[in-house]
Each structure stands twice: as structure tokens, then as C-alpha cells.
Amino acid sequence: MKPVGPIPSGFESLDGELAIGGRRVSELVAEAGATPLFVYSKALLDRRVAELRAALPARVGVNFAVKANPHPLVIAHMAPQVDGFDIASSGELKLCVAAGIDPRRISFAGPGKRDDELEAAIAAGVTLNCESEGEGMRALAIGARLGIAPRIAIRVNPSFVMTGSGMKMGGGAKQFGVDAEKVPDLARRMIAGGAEWRGLHIFTGSQTLSADAIIEAQANVLALAAELTEAIGHGCPKLNMGGGLGIPYFPGDTPVDLPRVGAALAERVASLPDVLADTELCIELGRYLVGEAGVYLCRVIDRKESHGVTFLVTDGGLHHQLAASGNFGTVVRRNYPSAIATRYGAEPTEEVNIVGCLCTPLDRLADNAMMPRAEVGDLVAVFCAGAYGASASPSAFLGHGPAAEILV
Numbered sequence: 001m002k003p004v005g006p007i008p009s010g011f012e013s014l015d016g017e018l019a020i021g022g023r024r025v026s027e028l029v030a031e032a033g034a035t036p037l038f039v040y041s042k043a044l045l046d047r048r049v050a051e052l053r054a055a056l057p058a059r060v061g062v063n064f065a066v067k068a069n070p071h072p073l074v075i076a077h078m079a080p081q082v083d084g085f086d087i088a089s090s091g092e093l094k095l096c097v098a099a100g101i102d103p104r105r106i107s108f109a110g111p112g113k114r115d116d117e118l119e120a121a122i123a124a125g126v127t128l129n130c131e132s133e134g135e136g137m138r139a140l141a142i143g144a145r146l147g148i149a150p151r152i153a154i155r156v157n158p159s160f161v162m163t164g165s166g167m168k169m170g171g172g173a174k175q176f177g178v179d180a181e182k183v184p185d186l187a188r189r190m191i192a193g194g195a196e197w198r199g200l201h202i203f204t205g206s207q208t209l210s211a212d213a214i215i216e217a218q219a220n221v222l223a224l225a226a227e228l229t230e231a232i233g234h235g236c237p238k239l240n241m242g243g244g245l246g247i248p249y250f251p252g253d254t255p256v257d258l259p260r261v262g263a264a265l266a267e268r269v270a271s272l273p274d275v276l277a278d279t280e281l282c283i284e285l286g287r288y289l290v291g292e293a294g295v296y297l298c299r300v301i302d303r304k305e306s307h308g309v310t311f312l313v314t315d316g317g318l319h320h321q322l323a324a325s326g327n328f329g330t331v332v333r334r335n336y337p338s339a340i341a342t343r344y345g346a347e348p349t350e351e352v353n354i355v356g357c358l359c360t361p362l363d364r365l366a367d368n369a370m371m372p373r374a375e376v377g378d379l380v381a382v383f384c385a386g387a388y389g390a391s392a393s394p395s396a397f398l399g400h401g402p403a404a405e406i407l408v
């Protein structure tokens, strides 16, 4: 038997079924018209923003990293709730603009920005988090051609990383950002070249559950920002401190101690070095904002035995849930939180392998998991599906197509 990860709070059982936003899953599937289906909960999105606002010092803004969930309904729902939006492509820019977001609330990070993407962002007034000298020079040239001073911040590749993070985004040779020691010179050249100087972006890691690691990273980020700002000699209008707050996916994972992170940050912010006294501060969060608010629902299509093992074969799979299948940066496959959604809360009575419909042994949603007995037609829920599900899975693979997505 292999345990499944912890089901996030905020879900209930109604008439023996999983309910999301007070509505039974079978009702939601009927309304959407088909499985597989991603359901995103407005109430859970709102609850997470409220928790952050309560814990963080008022001076620190919250940005939504759109890459975690670029569904138009989610972007529109987050628009009035967060302070800024971080995008990683001109595709995400279009989605934000379509949702009516003021481009001056948007910053654009990511290596390999094409000229047409730089042009779209500069013309709209988006801040470019510049990833290299070459990109900076192209941005200046495009700005000069358009007659617009490009709004430019520099993404720093710091010498430190966020310890314990699932994905390290700094330290040593990286394709992200400008090595810290090269930042002051490049910033001065960008400013002299006509950029509207917007400050610094220091993103150190992702998916960290340790409050200590986050607190340490934030302290390091503030110290580095102060040092670089001193060396640049032009003030720092805005500092994007990165994010990195993770969510529990696997057995044994525990949530980030957010009040502790907030209290430590409040202390730091209350005694900022003079050089950052007027700097606008923000953190940048993707999965922490949206991950736990999403559930992936798929239907059991077949129930079969092979060599004594029971397989529940669903109409879902890794084409929508690459990370849950264990094929997105995972070394040892572990089970995401999952359940038989139409028998929610019933006693687990059998060990099953829940698999997808793709013709590959990689397509697994839960291995050797204890579940209540499920029949053909039952719905399976995979939790923590609000981030990097629909948008970070190969939905074209084998032609099954994308899943439906709804916000309730």
C-alpha cells in the first residue's frame, strides 16, 4: 500500500460525494458536459488571498505568477485581488490584457523573449524583468524605434538559492537573470540608454514548505537588493522578492507556517536599509495562490484485474496531470492527494492502481492506493490541481485533447 498525499482543507462530503463550493461533483460534471474536468473554487482562491493579506506586512504586495494557471476565468477572478501579475510570454500578456488588467501592473520575466514579445510588452507599458545584457540592449533598441522608454527591471541571478526548494532558480550558472556582480553596470547602462528604471527581480526558488528557508531567502534577497541598489546609485523603485511558498502534495508534507513567514518579513520591512526606504515591495506566487483551489475530475471507464492487481482505468491522465503522474521533475513517484469523488468519505476497502487512458505505463494517477470500492462510472478526484495542471501537461499527446475547466 502506498499512501496518498494530504487532501487540502475546504472540501466537504455532500450526500456521499465530494462537494466543491457547496456543489456535488456529479452536478458540476453534468453542468460542464463531460469529464475530464478541472474545477477551480472561487472561495478557496479568495481564502488564500485573505490568509496572505492577514499574514504579510501591508507594504508587501502580492503578485500572481500567471504561469501557474492562465485560465481566463482564473486571471479575471484574481485581477481585483492581487497587486500585480507576472507573465512569462506574450501569450500570457494577451490573456491578462483580455481580462482588462492594466499592463502597468504586469511584469514579464523569462529567458528567450523574442523581439515581437519585447515590442508588445514595451508598447503596452509592461515592465520587462531583463534576463541578460543582450535582451536589455534589444529592449532599448525597440524602445527607441517605438519612441517609448521601456520600463525595465533586472532579474538578478543571485549567488544563493532557497534551500529545500523543489526548483532552484538561482546560484551558480543559470539561464535565468543576470549574475549579481554584473547587475550594477548593466543597470547603469540601461538607465543611460533611456530605460525607465523599475528596479530588481530576485527569484530564488519554488515549492518550499520550510518557513525557515523562506525567511532566510527573503533576508538574503533584501540584503542583496540593498547592496545592488547602492552600487547602481539610482534607487530601486520596485523590488520583486520572488516567492517560493509551496503546497503539500505528498504524504508527510506539511503546510508552510505562513504567520511565521509574515512576522519575520514584517520585522525586516520595519528596519529596511535606507537605500530601500522608498522601494515598493512584492512577492510573486503561483501555486501557493491557486494550486489547492483546483480539483481534477475524471471518470472510471474500466475496472480490471491483472495478476491480482486492480486497475481503475479513467478517461483522464498525464495529458492533463503530468505532475501528478510523476513525470514532471520527480525522481521517485509518489501519490498526489486523490479520492473516489463519488464515494467521498466512505471507508477505503481495497488497494487499487488508478491509471489514465493513455497508451503508456507512465500514465498513473495513484499507485497501490487504498480507496472505497469504485465501479465503472464513478468519478476520481485528484487534488492540488489548480496549478501546473491543464497548462503544464501535454494535452495534444495521443489526441485525447484538453480537459474542460470551470470556476465555481
Ligand SMILES: Cc1ncc(COP(=O)(O)O)c(C=O)c1O
Binding pocket: 065, 068, 086, 109, 167, 169, 203, 206, 207, 243, 244, 245, 284, 285, 286, 287, 288, 387
Ligand atoms: C520567475 C518565476 N516566477 C514565478 C514562478 C512560480 O512558482 P510557483 O508556482 O512555485 O509559485 C516561477 C516558477 O518556477 C518562476 O520561475
